[in-house]
Amino acid sequence: MPVVAKGLEGIIAAETRIGDVRGQEGVLLYCGYDIDELAGKVSFEEVVHLLFHNRLPTTAELAGLTTALRAERELPQGVIDYLRTAPKAARPIDVMRTAVSMLGTYDTGRHDLAMGENLATAIRLVAQIGVVAAYFHRARQGLPLPPVRKDLGEAAHFLYLVTGEEPTAEAAGTLDVAYVLHAEHGFNASTFTARVVASTLSDMYSAISAAIGALKGPLHGGANEGVIHMLEEIGSPDKVDAWVEDALAQKKKIMGIGHRVYKVLDPRAPHLRAMAIKLTEQLGEPKWIQMSERIAQLMREKKNLNANVDFYSATVYHSLGLPTDLFTPIFAISRMAGWTAHVLEQWNDNRIFRPLSEYTGRPYGQKVVPIADR
Numbered sequence: 001m002p003v004v005a006k007g008l009e010g011i012i013a014a015e016t017r018i019g020d021v022r023g024q025e026g027v028l029l030y031c032g033y034d035i036d037e038l039a040g041k042v043s044f045e046e047v048v049h050l051l052f053h054n055r056l057p058t059t060a061e062l063a064g065l066t067t068a069l070r071a072e073r074e075l076p077q078g079v080i081d082y083l084r085t086a087p088k089a090a091r092p093i094d095v096m097r098t099a100v101s102m103l104g105t106y107d108t109g110r111h112d113l114a115m116g117e118n119l120a121t122a123i124r125l126v127a128q129i130g131v132v133a134a135y136f137h138r139a140r141q142g143l144p145l146p147p148v149r150k151d152l153g154e155a156a157h158f159l160y161l162v163t164g165e166e167p168t169a170e171a172a173g174t175l176d177v178a179y180v181l182h183a184e185h186g187f188n189a190s191t192f193t194a195r196v197v198a199s200t201l202s203d204m205y206s207a208i209s210a211a212i213g214a215l216k217g218p219l220h221g222g223a224n225e226g227v228i229h230m231l232e233e234i235g236s237p238d239k240v241d242a243w244v245e246d247a248l249a250q251k252k253k254i255m256g257i258g259h260r261v262y263k264v265l266d267p268r269a270p271h272l273r274a275m276a277i278k279l280t281e282q283l284g285e286p287k288w289i290q291m292s293e294r295i296a297q298l299m300r301e302k303k304n305l306n307a308n309v310d311f312y313s314a315t316v317y318h319s320l321g322l323p324t325d326l327f328t329p330i331f332a333i334s335r336m337a338g339w340t341a342h343v344l345e346q347w348n349d350n351r352i353f354r355p356l357s358e359y360t361g362r363p364y365g366q367k368v369v370p371i372a373d374r
Contacts, residue, residue: 004358007260013187013353014195018051018341021186023261028268030184031055039271044154044179044334045069048126051184051341052119065123066153072127073148073157076106080135080145088140092133093222093328097212099132100125104205118347121204122340129336130154133329134161155179158333162322171320174275175330178316181268181309182331184338186261190214190221194339196353198346211339212332218255221331226255227314228324237290244298256311257299265306272312279319288315 005011020029028035030047031054038047042056049057049065057065075083079102086095103125135145138161146164149157156172167175185191194211198204215221234243247254259266273289280289292315296307317327 002356002358008355013192014346016187016342016345017054018345019184019186019338021261023259023263026262026264026267028185035181035267035271039177039180039268042180044176044183044337047180047183048337051337052122052344068123069127069154070150072124073131073150075128075131075135076103078106079103079132083132083136084139084145086136086139090140091216092136092325093212093216093332095136096129096132096329096332097209097216099136100129100205100212101209103128104203104209118204118344122344125204125208125340126154126336130158130333131161133326133333134158137162137323137326138164154333158330159320162326174279174316175320177271177275178313178330179334181271182313182334184335184341188220189217190335191339191342195342195346198343199350199352201347201350201352204340204343207343208336208339211335215332215335216328221328221335223255223308224310224314224317224327224331225324227310228318228327230255231288231291231314234291237287237294240291240294241298244295244302248302254295254299254305256308256314257295258303258305259308262306262308266308268309269307269312272309272316273307276312276315276319279316283319285319288318 018031020027022029030038031050033050033056042050043062045066046056046062048069049055049061079099082099082102083095086098131148138145143164146161149160152160152166153172153176155176155178156167159167159171159175187195190211193214194207197207197210218226234240244254276289276292280286292307292311296311299305299307313331314324314327317330318324322330
């Protein structure tokens with residue numbers, strides 16, 4: 001008999017070869033590779049190939065993918081015009097969602113690529129999404145939009161577009177690892193949203209626009225912005241204990257703590273924690289990581305809850321000089337690899353998602369009373 005599972009908890013909606021989240025063990029796999037095996041050992045571009053093709057690339061294959069990604073960075077002029085004229089006070093994630101939808105109205109594909117149309121579209125989205133985020137950020141400040149370059153990797157290119165200056169190797173490497181850690185995470189809310197839309201045989205741009213809308217929520221990708229706002233509100237390490245006590249008494253959500261799936265430590269958190277410690281020490285601003293560490297300790301002791309990927313990624317991005325409202329768009333930039341891989345997989349063996357629901361409304365047999373007698 002069908003069962004009701006709020007939030008689809010415990011329900012297997014489909015099979016996938018792309019990623020596996022083992023919450024009880026604290027394990028995250030990309031195509032059979034533990035995230036600990038990938039982080040810091042392979043580039044984001046290698047992970048894109050892994051998610052698309054189920055294996056890490058050879059040197060020649062990586063060169064081919066890199067060339068394709070860099071060739072697809074140019075945005076249509078109409079999208080650039082939109083990014084320049086969008087309300088400067090708009091949230092970057094909202095502008096990103098709209099810009100991705102706009103991209104779907106342009107036939108900008110290169111027809112000399114030796115690949116299928118859907119894979120080419122996926123590569124184009126991975127290549128263009130960072131340009132969208134960076135261009136809007138500069139446009140809202142009245143800054144010129146740097147021309148795209150073809151000699152930088154995805155992470156380095158994004159930092160270059162945001163600042164107008166070529167980043168240090170360390171900064172680019174740090175963001176590259178963050179991209180790897182965020183690229184895929186099973187049937188999370190935004191990925192499932194993309195697959196539901198794709199299952200109707202709608203286009204990839206529609207599926208990804210919907211995924212970005214799901215990611216925006218504070219219970220999903222928007223949590224990393226909330227972490228920095230929380231740390232700014234606390235202000236200093238000596239105020240952490242009282243702030244946490246007050247928040248728990250008022251039953252406030254502590255951003256970046258706990259996870260819907262992981263019952264132990266999020267396996268991505270230690271990698272981001274290490275980077276956060278290193279960056280804050282270099283900047284001479286240890287208070288951010290000091291506050292974070294104390295919050296994490298208190299929540300383990302009081303609630304048996306662990307930090308998740310958002311908890312430390314916020315400090316990493318902040319330490320890289322990135323504005324807080326770009327944190328969720330950066331999440332989308334990296335997750336574009338996973339989203340598009342899932343859309344491609346959905347179409348490879350498609351069946352439209354159509355779950356049941358349990359009706360709890362008025363009893364059957366209601367009769368219409370004439371409006372004059374109601």
